[in-house]
Structure formats: structure tokens, C-alpha cells
Amino acid sequence: MAWQSSSKATNIPSGRTKLILACVLATGFLFGACGKQAVRASEKEFLADRIMQFDADGQETSADEHILSNREGSAGGRGTGGGGCGCN
Amino acid sequence: MAAAVAATRYDSRMKRSASFLGLAYMALPIVLPALAGVVAPSSLAQAHAEDRVDSTTTWYQEKRKGNLGGLTVVHPQFDIGVDAGDNTTLDIGYSADAVSGATAAVYSTDAVSSATTFKDLRHAATTGITFYGSRSTLSISGNIGSERDYNSIGVGASAKVDLPGKNTALALSYNHGFDQVCDFDNGMATALERRPLTGQQACEKQKFLLGKDVAGDSVWRDLSFDTTQATVTQNISPSVVAQFGLYGQVARGFQSNPYRRVRVSGVEAQEHLPDVRGRVALMARVNKYLPSIKSAMHAMARGYTDTWGVNSVTLGLGYSQYFGNSLLLRTNARIYQQSEATFFKDAFFYETEGSAGEYFTGDRELGAIRNIVGGMKFSYIKFDENGGNVLGVFDEVSFNLKAEVYLLDELPADPIEDNREGIDRQFLSSGQAVDAFTLQLGMLFRY
Numbered sequence: 104m105a106w107q108s109s110s111k112a113t114n115i116p117s118g119r120t121k122l123i124l125a126c127v128l129a130t131g132f133l134f135g136a137c138g139k140q141a142v143r144a145s146e147k148e149f150l151a152d153r154i155m156q157f158d159a160d161g162q163e164t165s166a167d168e169h170i171l172s173n174r175e176g177s178a179g180g181r182g183t184g185g186g187g188c189g190c191n
Numbered sequence: 192m193a194a195a196v197a198a199t200r201y202d203s204r205m206k207r208s209a210s211f212l213g214l215a216y217m218a219l220p221i222v223l224p225a226l227a228g229v230v231a232p233s234s235l236a237q238a239h240a241e242d243r244v245d246s247t248t249t250w251y252q253e254k255r256k257g258n259l260g261g262l263t264v265v266h267p268q269f270d271i272g273v274d275a276g277d278n279t280t281l282d283i284g285y286s287a288d289a290v291s292g293a294t295a296a297v298y299s300t301d302a303v304s305s306a307t308t309f310k311d312l313r314h315a316a317t318t319g320i321t322f323y324g325s326r327s328t329l330s331i332s333g334n335i336g337s338e339r340d341y342n343s344i345g346v347g348a349s350a351k352v353d354l355p356g357k358n359t360a361l362a363l364s365y366n367h368g369f370d371q372v373c374d375f376d377n378g379m380a381t382a383l384e385r386r387p388l389t390g391q392q393a394c395e396k397q398k399f400l401l402g403k404d405v406a407g408d409s410v411w412r413d414l415s416f417d418t419t420q421a422t423v424t425q426n427i428s429p430s431v432v433a434q435f436g437l438y439g440q441v442a443r444g445f446q447s448n449p450y451r452r453v454r455v456s457g458v459e460a461q462e463h464l465p466d467v468r469g470r471v472a473l474m475a476r477v478n479k480y481l482p483s484i485k486s487a488m489h490a491m492a493r494g495y496t497d498t499w500g501v502n503s504v505t506l507g508l509g510y511s512q513y514f515g516n517s518l519l520l521r522t523n524a525r526i527y528q529q530s531e532a533t534f535f536k537d538a539f540f541y542e543t544e545g546s547a548g549e550y551f552t553g554d555r556e557l558g559a560i561r562n563i564v565g566g567m568k569f570s571y572i573k574f575d576e577n578g579g580n581v582l583g584v585f586d587e588v589s590f591n592l593k594a595e596v597y598l599l600d601e602l603p604a605d606p607i608e609d610n611r612e613g614i615d616r617q618f619l620s621s622g623q624a625v626d627a628f629t630l631q632l633g634m635l636f637r638y
Contacts, residue, residue, distance in 0.1 A: 146429035149480040154487040154511040162247035162268045176529050176556040177495040177503045180438035180472025183362045183422045
């Protein structure tokens with residue numbers, strides 16, 4: 104049992120390590136789900152809708168970021184605009 | 192009114208370079224030459240650019256304790272985008288921050304009693320050029336900002352490429368900010384001897400955007416930002432799209448609030464923060480369309496960590512619903528929680544124990560906090576489905592009205608049972624269920 108106690112004492116990850124690990128795993132899992140099913144151009148009607156676009160209102164996004172970054176210690180990582188319709 | 196000392200006020204200055212990033216995608220310069228090859232055939236591509244005029248005004252109102260009124264911010268934004276040929280768009284923008292309210296001069300167990308009032312006005316301008324290819328865009332942008340005691344200049348670039356099949360889009364961005372912060376000329380004083388800026392100092396400038404030192408009075412301290420972001424946007428199915436992002440930033444230079452004092456072992460010294468801060472964030476979000484009821488669901492998650500010891504998690508949900516062809520309602524809710532920086536202490540412990548190593552701060556945003564935001568947005572969108580004009584001129588006209596409420600909670604950073612003074616008065620938050628709200632009115636014209 105002694106080796107088990109020792110192992111626990113030395114291998115418990117810190118809060119930050121857990122956070123990074125969780126994010127990496129989540130991202131990896133989500134990336135793993137990508138690209139398995141191609142969407143044909145004829146199937147992109149819903150993807151092209153404005154409510155499917157990320158940050159469709161650039162000024163709203165900018166103002167929100169402005170407020171939140173002044174009320175929170177973190178900043179950035181809120182993504183980029185556009186959507187996946189590929190309409191460009 | 193005393194020229195004032197503003198915790199909140201300075202925070203907005205220090206972080207504004209990051210806020211500008213939302214205005215344009217920035218790109219890693221190293222990849223731009225490679226991407227230029229993708230963009231080059233754009234002369235053969237169809238026209239992508241579109242003229243637009245976009246204006247939004249945001250009113251942020253926060254309550255304050257102790258009959259001190261509130262913090263009020265009015266943030267107008269105005270952007271114009273015009274075609275410069277079939278494949279190029281030029282953008283210019285202007286925004287301002289008119290800020291007034293109360294702020295604590297000294298971070299202590301009773302910050303409320305030391306509160307003073309202040310007013311401030313900031314102007315900012317952006318410009319950019321975007322080149323559109325058949326499967327790619329390349330943007331280059333710049334921004335400037337100026338107020339009495341802070342200057343900022345930023346340059347950046349971004350690139351976005353749709354992979355074959357147009358189900359995957361990759362975006363890269365990079366931005367560099369050259370900022371300057373006005374500070375009291377403390378000469379060679381040690382951290383606990385440093386005096387704060389009071390608003391009486393000159394903070395002189397030359398050529399509008401360059402600080403000029405005045406010996407014995409005020410000096411300008413450099414602060415730079417290097418920010419990069421990579422995102423992947425992926426169609427998962429005909430009704431699901433997801434985006435994943437990795438963000439990093441390094442800030443170097445003077446990052447303390449020059450106005451803020453912290454009571455440390457009986458001494459009220461200027462806040463003292465590390466000169467370097469590295470940030471990393473990972474983000475994922477997904478939109479799901481519900482064709483049967485013409486609506487969409489939105490979800491997002493973000494994890495963040497930095498070299499000051501702040502770790503945070505953000506979770507968000509949203510729902511968009513059409514009513515007829517022109518009305519759109521979106522509701523959203525978001526919860527955020529962060530841990531305190533390694534050198535942050537509740538005010539009682541700075542006063543009784545002293546600083547945590549070399550550094551000390553009274554910044555609420557470096558403490559342990561939990562914020563909840565909820566709101567809704569109404570949009571009226573008008574366009575001719577047959578390709579005609581609206582009002583005889585525009586391709587599309589939209590009006591937006593958005594309202595949100597904020598629940599801002601401070602959490603104890605140290606053992607609360609040992610803190611005889613508590614944390615209720617160390618910041619100027621409202622102490623009520625709803626601490627702040629925003630109202631936002633926007634208009635967009637495409638033509």
C-alpha cells in the first residue's frame with residue numbers, strides 16, 4: 104500500500120494542469136468528430152442562415168468583448184466570425 | 192471634482208488592445224506569404240465585397256455601494272466598409288468610451304469610504320483592407336486609441352482559408368499592440384515607496400499619440416501585446432457547425448493601475464504587478480439548426496489559464512428563433528468563474544500579513560469571481576428575397592435591440608473564517624442580486 108500512497112502524493116495534478124488537460128481532451132474529442140461526414144453544397148441551406156453564423160454582428164461581438172474583458176481576469180479565446188457554409 | 196483614480200477606468204485601458212482584436216481577424220505574418228498564393232487568383236473570382244454602414248451604441252450601467260451612484264459607460268461604434276474593386280474591401284471605424292462613476296482610491300477592508308468620482312473619454316479608430324479570393328480572405332488592419340493618460344497603436348493581419356469541399360475553414364491571426372501608460376515619476380523608488388498617479392500630473396503628449404515625460408511629474412511606461420489566434424470552423428452535418436479555437440497572448444511592460452493604491456501592512460503603495468503576463472485559452476462552440484421550427488441552438492465552452500495564476504472556465508447557451516421573415520429573437524445565458532491570481536489576497540490579509548511575495552493588487556478582476564450574464568436580442572431584418580432593394584437603395588437593412596443583466600459575485604480568495612473584516616466592502620460592487628445591465632441599439636445597412 105505504501106507505493107500507492109506515494110503515487111497519489113506525487114501524481115495529483117494541479118488545478119491548472121487539470122484545466123489544460125480537460126480542454127485538450129475536449130478539443131481532441133471534438134476535432135475527432137470533424138470531417139467524418141462531408142456536407143454537400145446542396146445541403147448547406149441551413150448552414151448559410153444568419154443564425155448559424157458565429158459572431159454575425161461584429162460590433163455586438165466587439166462591445167461584448169470590451170465589457171467582459173473589463174469585468175473578468177481572462178481575455179481572448181472567444182473565436183472568430185463566420186460560419187461553415189463555405190459560401191464566402 | 193477631483194481628477195480621479197479609477198480601478199475600473201484603468202482596467203479598460205490596459206485591456207483595450209485585446210478588445211480591438213474583435214474588429215478584425217489578425218494573421219501570423221509567417222503564413223501570409225503562403226496564403227497570398229491562395230488569394231492571388233482572386234482576380235478571377237466573383238465579387239465578394241459589399242458596401243455597408245454599421246452603427247451600434249452600447250450603454251453599460253453598474254450599481255455601486257454606499258450611495259455612490261454607479262459606473263456608467265456609453266460606447267458608440269461606427270464602421271463603414273466600401274468596395275475597392277470586386278475582391279477588395281476597405282474598412283474604417285470609430286468608437287469611443289465615455290465613462291463616469293465612482294471608484295475606490297485604496298484597496299482595503301473598507302474601500303467604499305475611500306471612493307472618489309471620475310470622468311473619462313477615450314477615442315479609438317480602426318482601418319483595414321480585406322482581399323477576397325475564391326476560397327480565402329486576407330486582412331490587414333491597424334488601430335489607434337487615445338485618452339489623457341493612455342495611448343495605443345496596433346497592427347495586425349489575418350487569413351482565412353476554406354479547405355476543398357468548403358466544409359472546413361482555417362483562420363489564423365496575429366496582432367501587435369504598442370501601448371503607453373502614464374505613470375507618476377517615482378524615479379528609483381521601491382515597490383512599497385511608489386506613489387500613485389493622482390490625475391494632477393501633466394501626462395503630456397506630442398503628436399497626439401506619443402507620450403512625453405515630464406521629470407519629477409509624470410513618465411510614460413511602455414506596454415506591448417503580442418496576440419495570436421487559430422480557429423477551425425467545421426461543418427459537422429447539414430444542420431450543425433462547430434468552431435474550435437486556440438488563443439495566446441503575451442503582454443510585456445507596465446500592467447499595474449497607476450492610480451490604484453493597496454494598503455499593505457499599514458503602507459498605502461501603488462499597485463505592483465509583474466511586467467510579463469502570458470495567456471492561453473481554448474474554445475469550442477457549436478450551432479445546431481432546428482429546421483422544423485426555424486430556430487437554432489448555440490453552446491460554447493472556454494478554458495483559460497495565465498502565468499499570473501488566473502484559471503477560468505466559461506459556459507454559454509443560446510437560442511435563436513425567427514418570427515415570420517423579418518423578426519429574430521435570440522436569448523443567451525453565460526456563466527464564468529475564475530480563480531484568483533497567485534499574488535492576490537483579500538484586503539484584510541494584505542493589511543495584516545503583507546504582500547504575497549513581491550506583488551500586490553487591488554484589482555477585482557484578479558480575484559476569485561463568478562459572473563453570470565443573461566439577456567435577449569431582438570432584430571428586425573429586411574431584405575428583398577427576389578434580389579431587389581429595400582427602400583429603393585439597400586440590399587439589406589437591420590435594426591437590433593439587445594438587453595443583458597449581469598450578476599457579478601466576488602468570492603473569498605483566502606480562508607473566510609480567518610477574515611474578521613469579510614470581503615463585502617473591499618470592492619465597490621453593488622451587493623445586490625443584479626449588479627449591472629447593458630442596453631444596445633444597432634443599425635446595419637448593406638448596399
